[in-house]
Amino acid sequence: MHDARALLELGGEAVRRLARRGYALDLAGLESLQSRRNRNIGAADELRAESRRVASEVQQAARQGGDISKLKERAREIKEQIREIDLDQEQVQEELRMLLLSIPNLPDDRAPDGDSAEFAVEVRRAGTVPSFSFTPKDHVDLGEAAGILDFARATKLSGPRFAVSRGPGAALERALTRLFLDLHTRRHGYVEHSVPFLVTRKTMTGTGQLPKFEEDLFRTGVADRDLFLIPTAEVPLTNLYADEIIPPAELPVAITAQTPCFRSEAGSYGRDTRGLIRQHQFIKVEMVRICDPEDADAELEKMIGHAEACLRELGLPYRVIILPAGDTGFSARLTYDLEVWFPSQNAYREISSVSNFGTFQARRANIRTRGADGKPKLVATLNGSGLPVGRTMAALLEQGQQQDGSIVLPESLVPYLGFGRIGADGTPEA
RNA sequence: GGAGGGUUCGCCUAGUGGCCGAGGGCGGCGGUCUUGAAAACCGCUGUGGCGAGUGAUCGUCACCGUGGGUUCGAAUCCCACACCCUCCGCCA
DSSP states (O other): OOOHHHHHHHTHHHHHHHHTTTOOOOHHHHHHHHHHHHHHHHHHHHHHHHHHHHHHHHHHHHHTTOOOHHHHHHHHHHHHHHHHHHHHHHHHHHHHHHHHHHSOOOOOTTSOSOSSGGGOEEEEEESOOOOOSSOOOOHHHHHHHHTSEEHHHHHHHHOSSOOEEOTHHHHHHHHHHHHHHHIIIIISOOEEEOOOSEEOHHHHHHHTOTTTTGGGSOEEOOTTOOEEEOSSTHHHHHHTTTTEEEOGGGOSEEEEEEEEEEOOOTTOTTSSOSTTSSOSEEEEEEEEEEEOGGGHHHHHHHHHHHHHHHHHHTTOOEEEEEOOGGGSOTTOSEEEEEEEEETTTTEEEEEEEEEEOTTHHHHHHTEEEEOTTSOEEEOEEEEEEEEEHHHHHHHHHHHHBOTTSOEEOOGGGHHHHSOSEEOTTSOEEO
């Protein structure tokens, strides 16, 4: 969410910057709401002060046995006036809030113009793209042939866009989860959390999923409760600090969690329908950092490094890009994507998104710290995938495939798996 | 799901219509005393919004779980809701 005043101060500049992401800001509408709100505050404050004065005059007059009917009359008038202002204020606040909640974050100047992948700016490439002496299969064919992935039965259970993994496949998911968590907690200094997968509407609003993107979420409405399945651990992790003031000494906060993620993927049917790439449910390790806004850029760089470390550890070739302004998520100022190489597609595909949200989420969720003057001020929030398990597994299977259908896995996973290779028939092999 | 009890300024607690933004204890901070520490004693000590000032700070408004109501006036009375606790039922 934006601060109305800050947005108005930017004026035409805000309009221009939001236009970069295809949002048309109604500056005049915002301005009139804001000034109506400020007028109301001033008027109501004065009336309340007078109301208190009158009340104490009544008391005094009553004690001295004077006539209090005139004072009571005046008090009643004041009350009526306050009621009117409050009523109007309620309306203004709600309109203003809904407007502000629906305005996306201002894009960072470093995000290029444009609204699709072709406008992305490549920052760097790392790792060696493998060459195969045969035509590489995709992870679905590999996994199904080896019996470690079962999409047909998953569909039987839950419909399309779900997966079952089996034997070494399931073990691989578990191993990846542990490897990522170990990297982040032992090497990168994050504190692991275990968090709820169902959260309230307020929590979803704090990180920006609501009110605009309700159709992207799965929702439960049982037993008089209205809860949403989290689409990412970003939601519970960031909102841990909602309505709190974090002591400056505790910054930066660096937290991580492994959770299932649930996404309706409404409107995306027909895209990436095959395999583990786009699922209604997948496991992901998420990193969240909360810091002083001054440090956000440096913190973002750190977190990109932490996501890259996951890929490096697995020997997966990847590239880093900056998303164009029009492609950046609603709440983010600046997003770097990590894209991993998929041999079957002969292309880099998104595997991690690392974003700086500035104070946008902090204002929604009311997360603050204290400035040098001791006064409360908003923090900056950042988050990044590190990494989604399904997509990583897909990349690993394709990357490690041999001509005979067996799959060689990276050394770093052997301690977790107890094997380093999956035979063509799905048998784990040392 | 049923029956009770509770929610006050970091913690514990007092407070049933105005003298209560709110008393006491603990904790914290400062001081006296002491070679030092402890004890004792004295003083200070809730939070947030907005506004002013380079600043220590000052002004102002709000806040006794939340939202409504009654009243000239509500921590206090009424209604609804949320959360916590205890017991019963059910349950991984």
